[in-house]
Amino acid sequence: MARRPLQVALVTVTTAVALVPLILAAPGLAAASPASPASPASPASPAAALGPAGPWHCSAGAHTLAQPGSRMYPETGNGGYISLHTVVHLVYDARANRFARGNHVILTDRATQCLTSFSLDLERRSADTTAGPDLTVGAVTVNGRPASFRFVQPTYPGDPRGQNDPSPLAHEASQLNPVGGPLHNPLPPACTPELTSTSAARQNSENGTQCPANKLVITPRKAIPGGSRFTVSVSYTGRPGVHHDGDGTTEGWFRSSDGGFVTTEPVGTEDWMPLNDYPAAKPTYDFYDTVGAGETAVANGVLDSRTALRPDAQFPRGSVTWHWHSRAPIASYLVEDSIGKYHLTERTAAGGIRYYEAQDTSISAKQQQLNLAIMDRQEDITRFESQFSGPFPFTSDGVIIGTPPASFEEEMQTMIAFADGVIDTDTLYHENMHQWWGDHVSESGYAMTFYKEGLATLGEFLYAARRAQTAAGGPGTAAGRAAFQASLVHQFNALYASGSGFWAAAPSNPTPYDLFNEDPTYARPGITYIALRQILGAGNFSRALRQIQRQYGGRSITEPELEAAFRQWLPNPSAACGAQLSRFFAQWFDTAYPRGGGTSRPAITGPGLAGPGFYDVAGCTRG
Numbered sequence: 001m002a003r004r005p006l007q008v009a010l011v012t013v014t015t016a017v018a019l020v021p022l023i024l025a026a027p028g029l030a031a032a033s034p035a036s037p038a039s040p041a042s043p044a045s046p047a048a049a050l051g052p053a054g055p056w057h058c059s060a061g062a063h064t065l066a067q068p069g070s071r072m073y074p075e076t077g078n079g080g081y082i083s084l085h086t087v088v089h090l091v092y093d094a095r096a097n098r099f100a101r102g103n104h105v106i107l108t109d110r111a112t113q114c115l116t117s118f119s120l121d122l123e124r125r126s127a128d129t130t131a132g133p134d135l136t137v138g139a140v141t142v143n144g145r146p147a148s149f150r151f152v153q154p155t156y157p158g159d160p161r162g163q164n165d166p167s168p169l170a171h172e173a174s175q176l177n178p179v180g181g182p183l184h185n186p187l188p189p190a191c192t193p194e195l196t197s198t199s200a201a202r203q204n205s206e207n208g209t210q211c212p213a214n215k216l217v218i219t220p221r222k223a224i225p226g227g228s229r230f231t232v233s234v235s236y237t238g239r240p241g242v243h244h245d246g247d248g249t250t251e252g253w254f255r256s257s258d259g260g261f262v263t264t265e266p267v268g269t270e271d272w273m274p275l276n277d278y279p280a281a282k283p284t285y286d287f288y289d290t291v292g293a294g295e296t297a298v299a300n301g302v303l304d305s306r307t308a309l310r311p312d313a314q315f316p317r318g319s320v321t322w323h324w325h326s327r328a329p330i331a332s333y334l335v336e337d338s339i340g341k342y343h344l345t346e347r348t349a350a351g352g353i354r355y356y357e358a359q360d361t362s363i364s365a366k367q368q369q370l371n372l373a374i375m376d377r378q379e380d381i382t383r384f385e386s387q388f389s390g391p392f393p394f395t396s397d398g399v400i401i402g403t404p405p406a407s408f409e410e411e412m413q414t415m416i417a418f419a420d421g422v423i424d425t426d427t428l429y430h431e432n433m434h435q436w437w438g439d440h441v442s443e444s445g446y447a448m449t450f451y452k453e454g455l456a457t458l459g460e461f462l463y464a465a466r467r468a469q470t471a472a473g474g475p476g477t478a479a480g481r482a483a484f485q486a487s488l489v490h491q492f493n494a495l496y497a498s499g500s501g502f503w504a505a506a507p508s509n510p511t512p513y514d515l516f517n518e519d520p521t522y523a524r525p526g527i528t529y530i531a532l533r534q535i536l537g538a539g540n541f542s543r544a545l546r547q548i549q550r551q552y553g554g555r556s557i558t559e560p561e562l563e564a565a566f567r568q569w570l571p572n573p574s575a576a577c578g579a580q581l582s583r584f585f586a587q588w589f590d591t592a593y594p595r596g597g598g599t600s601r602p603a604i605t606g607p608g609l610a611g612p613g614f615y616d617v618a619g620c621t622r623g
């Protein structure tokens, strides 16, 4: 994701969402009654996962994939199964901005335990009553048989009293752990609050409020055996919309003049479809979008077919079903599915990669020409970034430019979304770099956002270095290569000199409000990778990146796994250098420093950079 420099004005919310706790009970009463043996087991309890009587014991799947104590969107993700494949069948009335009868998704999952029930994420109504969703679930089936369903509030991850804890305190929103708020709730948060203002002064204003009931809990007629594949079909209709996230910006399904435009990071996908809404949950996808004749559906992967349908009651002028297919798994926030009057072209490059370009036809002809000149550079950018990150991981790549003024551009997998009718080259380098970093190798959770934003920021630094190289004579010249290197060193040194609050937040420990802050999530990890390139050497740095792509591609990576992968490519493999690299990561990724810079910043840098460097005469003896 790349933030726009100016935030758009946010709508005023006039009506709060009605929030109903699972079971209304006074906290004191609830505390006196321990969870009964019949209540669903805690997801945090290993005994519950296997069951007291062995693996044949059945229980409810966890309603979260977040770790106990997490303050980063702890309401998202669902356990007890793995998401394998999702078929999206949108039936979309673009004029009314509504999903019509027949609209449904079919999710194929594999149970990792015997399941009495399991959950999905779906926000039917958000804090935004105007542009937010207004969705209704009509029916749910499991393996083709009707299943019962209900919406419940999330519970804080690891609640020892189970995820149906009767205490309202177990279902409260907060930016912080513990929740705090007016009642000084000592428990961890169950969800991240929806902020309707981007003001820093308002970031804790919703702490202690009740979380909305966005967990769609599905109970099949018979328990689902552990290890088995099962399919879930959810039929739903109504208006898709946007969500206000933990920093007050909006994401999800944006209304355009002629349809909808989708950018969703971090959690807005559940505002237009039910899913396992967590970055590490990565099913493959098929999209069968039925839209009015003359309208275009733009999704991830490759366009497989377009089928014209006769006029019917829903589409009196006829309709078209667009089939897009992604054989690559897609993380929750990277699912693209925009519908409207888009001009779409496709072209297969020499290397076999298919490139798509889509623009909303309501963008002026002049601007469309300017946009096209930049979109046409995507193949060249992909080739350039492949030199560092390794072979492009997907069979297609593309850009969609929509008109709504969303507050950010986003690296939707193989279909990068640009908002507000405009694209720019620097941001295209950033989002295209994400195709390797974030998309192919996803972050294991929201707190790892810095990992992929840092590498995408490195993509921008590499673009600046490329420009310097071209100006100095090109990549084939010694002067060009020197200019490339000098540009990266200059970039590092300029940001390493930062003072004030630049070092004040640890990149790996964000709050929802700070998740997309420039300094800790973009710039600081961005120059961390420049330092790593100096420590490992340019060749080994790229070898490490390629190894991570091979080892974790199609999946997600944790911070220890990321650091271990770089450690393997230290030119000096001594224990002392390995320990030095661990200290380097702890300083750069995990440490919050007092404001000011100077001595209040990472002390370990890299060879040839400002700061004390990494190696000494003996190798890595410095403590």
Ligand SMILES: [Zn+2]
Residues within 6 Å of the ligand: 001, 002, 411, 430, 431, 434, 452, 453, 456
């Ligand atoms: Zn980004």
